[in-house]
Amino acid sequence: MELDIAWTVKWLQLCAEAMAEHRVELIELDRAIGDSDHGENMDRGFQAVLAKLADGPPETPSAALKLTAMTLMSTVGGAAGPLYGTAFLRAATSLGDAARIDPPAWAAALAAARDGIVARGKAEPGDKTMVDAWTPAVDAARNAADGGNADNLAVLVAAAEAAEAGAVATDPMVARKGRASYLGERSAGHRDPGAVSSALILRAAVEAAA
Amino acid sequence: MTVSLVVVSHSEKIADGAAELAAQMAPKVLILPAGGTGDGRIGTSLEKVMAALDKAAGGDGAVILADLGSAVMTAESALEFVDDPAGFLLADAPLVEGLVAAAVAAEGGADVQAVKRAAEGARGPAHPDGPLGQQLVAEGPVTGQGPDFTGDFELVNQAGMHARPAAKIAGGLASLEADVTVNGVDGASMTALMTLGAGKGSVLHVEAWGADAERAVNYVGGLVQAGFGEP
Numbered sequence: 001m002e003l004d005i006a007w008t009v010k011w012l013q014l015c016a017e018a019m020a021e022h023r024v025e026l027i028e029l030d031r032a033i034g035d036s037d038h039g040e041n042m043d044r045g046f047q048a049v050l051a052k053l054a055d056g057p058p059e060t061p062s063a064a065l066k067l068t069a070m071t072l073m074s075t076v077g078g079a080a081g082p083l084y085g086t087a088f089l090r091a092a093t094s095l096g097d098a099a100r101i102d103p104p105a106w107a108a109a110l111a112a113a114r115d116g117i118v119a120r121g122k123a124e125p126g127d128k129t130m131v132d133a134w135t136p137a138v139d140a141a142r143n144a145a146d147g148g149n150a151d152n153l154a155v156l157v158a159a160a161e162a163a164e165a166g167a168v169a170t171d172p173m174v175a176r177k178g179r180a181s182y183l184g185e186r187s188a189g190h191r192d193p194g195a196v197s198s199a200l201i202l203r204a205a206v207e208a209a210a
Numbered sequence: 211m212t213v214s215l216v217v218v219s220h221s222e223k224i225a226d227g228a229a230e231l232a233a234q235m236a237p238k239v240l241i242l243p244a245g246g247t248g249d250g251r252i253g254t255s256l257e258k259v260m261a262a263l264d265k266a267a268g269g270d271g272a273v274i275l276a277d278l279g280s281a282v283m284t285a286e287s288a289l290e291f292v293d294d295p296a297g298f299l300l301a302d303a304p305l306v307e308g309l310v311a312a313a314v315a316a317e318g319g320a321d322v323q324a325v326k327r328a329a330e331g332a333r334g335p336a337h338p339d340g341p342l343g344q345q346l347v348a349e350g351p352v353t354g355q356g357p358d359f360t361g362d363f364e365l366v367n368q369a370g371m372h373a374r375p376a377a378k379i380a381g382g383l384a385s386l387e388a389d390v391t392v393n394g395v396d397g398a399s400m401t402a403l404m405t406l407g408a409g410k411g412s413v414l415h416v417e418a419w420g421a422d423a424e425r426a427v428n429y430v431g432g433l434v435q436a437g438f439g440e441p
Contacts (some may be wrong), residue, residue: 037216041253070256072254073255073256073284073287074248074256074257075247075248075255076253077247077251077252077253077254077255078253078280079254079279079280081254081256081280081284081285082254082256082280082286083283085256086283086290088286089287089290094343120283120284120286121286162427178279207296
């Protein structure tokens with residue numbers, strides 16, 4: 001499967017589906033350690049992305065990601081808006097005008113997205129945030145792409161699986177950033193909702209290529 | 211032209227209210243609120259912030275004040291999209307006190323850097339690090355440099371030092387090339403001046419350093435002796 005504009009649009013549509021499907025789960029996770037709006041906000045944000053894509057389909061993967069960035073930043077409302085917005089924006093910049101994404105370009109786009117999230121939110125690995133899903137995803141995508149003969153799907157799968165494991169690994173962590181950090185030790189024993197939604201986004205990328 | 215101000219808050223009411231409050235002290239300054247989401251919920255909207263930045267663009271620059279973490283992130287994100295990001299400075303300041311201090315400084319003709327400093331100097335007296343003014347004073351003896359000009363002026367107006375006189379002093383000093391202390395606090399900080407609690411008959415001891423030190427002392431003296439135009 002080519003990772004072209006058709007794949008990109010399908011990926012974003014599947015992101016919207018995943019956020020709608022996991023809306024309540026994300027709300028529950030966020031209620032435990034945050035302000036319980038993450039599911040609502042992500043669902044609203046990606047529904048708005050769907051509407052924008054329907055208005056006028058972009059021509060390149062990069063243009064589609066930039067449109068997503070702007071839309072999320074304007075509609076999500078919570079901290080996830082600027083964080084995901086910056087992630088999609090940096091990924092768009094990293095891809096440039098390319099019509100197709102190859103494995104090294106995907107790994108580079110994920111790294112740019114992760115760096116954007118870190119720059120915007122100032123969180124580090126281990127702070128119990130979405131960075132804990134993105135960082136292993138970036139490493140896994142790079143490793144998978146490094147051989148030079150990896151196929152597209154293998155790189156997407158590697159990133160998604162690493163992000164999912166990264167989200168699970170936030171369970172015992174004590175939050176040091178975001179609303180959950182106000183809870184201190186009591187934040188341990190809960191999964192970080194931002195790490196979960198990040199893993200959903202990277203899993204949708206796999207499903208769009210399957 | 212004066213420096214413009216952009217207020218980014220999670221709440222539309224907070225942004226509008228803070229702008230309204232600051233405008234009372236600074237009628238000439240363009241203060242643009244960008245609070246809440248596009249559909250009236252609590253949160254921040256890139257679109258609203260971008261619209262405010264667009265209106266504030268050009269001219270003498272603009273200073274942005276934001277309330278909680280994600281408002282700061284939205285403001286930073288918006289700056290990635292503007293044509294001239296160098297024209298905007300994001301102040302790390304308490305929203306209401308910082309905005310009022312920034313507005314007063316802008317009204318007095320301060321440049322964009324000085325307006326940002328005024329906002330950041332507006333931490334309340336309860337701040338654990340203490341008001342900025344106290345830190346400035348501590349530097350005097352350390353460097354061994356006495357003030358370039360000093361003056362002592364008795365408050366003659368009935369109400370003494372309150373918000374309007376403090377705004378006039380701080381606003382005027384912010385546009386001068388001088389570091390000024392009044393009874394040991396930062397003269398360019400309206401909130402610091404108000405904490406002096408100086409009533410009628412109190413003497414203000416003014417010390418000034420820098421190119422405009424003499425003008426700064428005369429400026430404060432002129433205002434005090436004229437009773438700030440009050441009875």
